[in-house]
Amino acid sequence: MKFADICGQKDLKEHLQRAIRHEKFSHAYIISGEKDSGKMMLAEAFAAALLCEDRRGEDSCGVCRSCRQAEHRNHPDIRYLMHEKPNTIGVDEIRRDINDDIVIKPYASAYKIYIVDEAEKMSVEAQNALLKTIEEPPGYAVIFLLTTNANAFLPTILSRCVTLEVKPLSVAQTKEYLMKECRIPDYQAEVWASFSQGNLGKAIRLASSEEFNGFKTQLTDTLRRIGQMDSWEIAQAAGELEEQKNAIQDYLDLMTIWFKDVLLYKAAGSEDRLVFQDEAMIIRNQAKSASYQGIERILESVEDAKRRRSANVNLNLTMMLLLLTIKENIA
């Protein structure tokens, strides 16, 4: 992974590359940001550049032996903490993979880099064990703690690490990346970029997920027909949604984007800035037949459904109420 291949994250890249150029860096970093936001890419780009045998400027060359090993994740001096249990990182893993290992000098280069993914899963004992190492690390070691939640760390850990926060990209940057690098057509890239709110990893994952594409089709089918559906069909649609429990949050988020489109069309009278470009005709019709108040009611009931879902309220009933509210206000 090269810094040059990472989309966006200008400030963080500059910070880390400056550190490499002057060979002045912290021995412990926290990189915090959402799932799939590029935390691992940044840590790996740093590791590859620092260890590169033919470094030019402050990025890795991508072709030397060290870079190839880094790319295949079998570089002897880039160490990943192995997760043994899915939900917690215990003290034994920290001792085995970091504390006992870090005293051994680098094998092939001048530095040794440790990467702990999902570091928020460290137990308090594990953090305390790590603390001793972070307080006095050997000069050749750099530790990266990657996390979705830096608040999970003890204050003593936080105070000894440099924290770097991964910021979401703009929707336009995400869209551009999807179109250029993933060859996704314009109108689809717009949907995934808006949906992922600048989380590029999420955007790529969703855009290439067949399951999620199927889901999006199901949503547009339902919304297209909802004005003509009778109560029995609505009950059936609610039942189908209930079966896909895990994806329901995504489904509701897509609905919010859809009805914001309806609202936008009603206000602006133009298709130019719609996210669901390929459904512009239906969105136009819905915008014409619904009132502002009706669209507001729909958006509120989508938010309401999100709250009910996280409160574990009867999902079938929640979805049925939501679909009925939409039908009532859209027709």
Ligand SMILES: [Zn+2]
């Ligand atoms: Zn190299």
